[in-house]
Amino acid sequence: MPWAELSPCPxxxxxxxxxxxxxxxxxxxxxxxxxxxxxxxxxxxxxxxCWWLSAQILVPIANGTEEMEAIMIIDILRRAKANVVVASxxxxxxxxxxxxxxxxxxxxxxxxxxxxxxxxxxxxxxxGAEAYSKSDKLMGLIKKQAEANKLYGAICASPAIALxxxxxxxxxxxxxxxxxxxKLADQSECNNRVVVDGNLITSQGPGTSVEFALAxxxxxxxxxxxxxxxxxxxxx
Amino acid sequence: MPWAELSPCPxxxxxxxxxxxxxxxxxxxxxxxxxxxxxxxxxxxxxxxCWWLSAQILVPIANGTEEMEAIMIIDILRRAKANVVVASxxxxxxxxxxxxxxxxxxxxxxxxxxxxxxxxxxxxxxxGAEAYSKSDKLMGLIKKQAEANKLYGAICASPAIALxxxxxxxxxxxxxxxxxxxKLADQSECNNRVVVDGNLITSQGPGTSVEFALAxxxxxxxxxxxxxxxxxxxxx
Ligand SMILES: [Cu+]
Numbered sequence: 319m320p321w322a323e324l325s326p327c328p329x330x331x332x333x334x335x336x337x338x339x340x341x342x343x344x345x346x347x348x349x350x351x352x353x354x355x356x357x358x359x360x361x362x363x364x365x366x367x368c369w370w371l372s373a374q375i376l377v378p379i380a381n382g383t384e385e386m387e388a389i390m391i392i393d394i395l396r397r398a399k400a401n402v403v404v405a406s407x408x409x410x411x412x413x414x415x416x417x418x419x420x421x422x423x424x425x426x427x428x429x430x431x432x433x434x435x436x437x438x439x440x441x442x443x444x445x446g447a448e449a450y451s452k453s454d455k456l457m458g459l460i461k462k463q464a465e466a467n468k469l470y471g472a473i474c475a476s477p478a479i480a481l482x483x484x485x486x487x488x489x490x491x492x493x494x495x496x497x498x499x500x501k502l503a504d505q506s507e508c509n510n511r512v513v514v515d516g517n518l519i520t521s522q523g524p525g526t527s528v529e530f531a532l533a534x535x536x537x538x539x540x541x542x543x544x545x546x547x548x549x550x551x552x553x554x
Numbered sequence: 555m556p557w558a559e560l561s562p563c564p565x566x567x568x569x570x571x572x573x574x575x576x577x578x579x580x581x582x583x584x585x586x587x588x589x590x591x592x593x594x595x596x597x598x599x600x601x602x603x604c605w606w607l608s609a610q611i612l613v614p615i616a617n618g619t620e621e622m623e624a625i626m627i628i629d630i631l632r633r634a635k636a637n638v639v640v641a642s643x644x645x646x647x648x649x650x651x652x653x654x655x656x657x658x659x660x661x662x663x664x665x666x667x668x669x670x671x672x673x674x675x676x677x678x679x680x681x682g683a684e685a686y687s688k689s690d691k692l693m694g695l696i697k698k699q700a701e702a703n704k705l706y707g708a709i710c711a712s713p714a715i716a717l718x719x720x721x722x723x724x725x726x727x728x729x730x731x732x733x734x735x736x737k738l739a740d741q742s743e744c745n746n747r748v749v750v751d752g753n754l755i756t757s758q759g760p761g762t763s764v765e766f767a768l769a770x771x772x773x774x775x776x777x778x779x780x781x782x783x784x785x786x787x788x789x790x
Binding site: 384386389390392393396397404412416417418419421422495496522523524525526551552553554 | 648657788
């Protein structure tokens with residue numbers, strides 16, 4: 319079918335809206351599977367729908383963010399087909415990361431907080447973690463996320479510096495960068511490289527970032543997808 | 555000593571120039587050790603000297619570069635105190651990496667090729683590797699590097715797509731991204747995660763990037779430094 323002939327098809331559109339409603343009830347990924355195999359939707363409608371159904375993830379960055387941790391999270395979750403929004407806490411999109419790598423965010427945080435996310439993930443880096451902790455807007459968003467029992471996570475300095483002081487590790491098992499374990503109220507599971515406790519996922523540092531990202535992929539998209547990605551990345 | 559009192563000290567300057575000459579003969583790292591413990595140089599002179607003595611590393615990036623591979627190489631080598639120059643092959647500093655992360659280089663390649671490097675490292679990513687292969691300036695620089703028996707390396711798509719077609723793996727053991735092993739003339743050591751053959755270092759993909767960077771740290775700064783960094787990164 320040539321592109322020029324694409325036009326809204328009432329039957330397909332109705333199906334889309336029904337499925338969007340169903341998607342709020344059932345598992346999103348399964349809905350995409352059903353769609354792709356059973357309903358002859360026009361390509362453009364499928365693209366729009368898939369975007370709507372794909373996991374929305376917020377990754378805030380700031381001057382001093384650990385670039386390895388940020389990039390591994392963003393890259394691996396985009397490979398898993400999540401919709402990752404990179405938001406700058408600075409007053410411009412460009413940030414200077416902890417080892418002087420310059421990264422350009424997709425949006426400013428002020429813009430990013432207007433949306434809702436399936437998951438909010440904080441990379442580490444001391445300067446970045448301190449900036450997260452000082453941002454009322456970001457901390458407010460993560461508190462709402464926690465109250466709604468939605469997913470959030472942090473790695474390296476961020477669990478200890480950003481989540482703990484705001485009560486976001488309360489009653490939860492978590493880990494952080496080893497030199498910062500002493501800042502955590504509950505250190506009982508600290509020595510795990512990745513800790514998943516319900517809707518909270520934490521990890522230790524740059525060298526555990528791939529495991530952290532893959533644990534998130536497993537949580538969002540299942541173990542099979544995580545193992546597939548681990549192989550594609552030549553991690554295993 | 556207050557900063558305002560800093561002034562060139564003839565004795566120290568003479569020592570610096572003698573040591574700069576010695577550094578060309580002896581191991582650079584050892585010279586820094588000698589300096590730091592035996593000669594009372596003014597702080598600013600030490601900083602200038604250390605910059606001159608530190609390993610100069612070129613990391614080219616282009617649209618389509620694998621961001622994880624680029625960032626892990628840059629970050630880990632900067633943590634090892636190497637002087638890493640990130641150079642863009644595009645006509646501006648900002649590039650869009652393989653998973654849409656936007657990175658800003660330090661200089662354009664045209665500027666970067668005017669200098670000499672102790673090591674030139676190519677991250678992977680198909681689009682990036684193809685851009686490296688098409689750049690006469692970059693390939694010319696790496697050929698000179700190889701002829702002078704100086705260090706160069708590549709990971710993922712780049713050994714197969716950029717080095718092999720330009721004869722830069724000739725007579726060398728190397729590896730590349732597994733799906734591209736069939737492009738290598740000598741596949742006898744392919745299944746190693748990192749291959750060091752004299753002045754050439756190659757590796758397989760995103761998931762082997764930390765090992766790749768640490769193998770380079772070991773080559774430049776010794777095994778102890780590599781192990782220390784592996785611990786700081788929480789890689790081991
Ligand atoms: Cu690659």
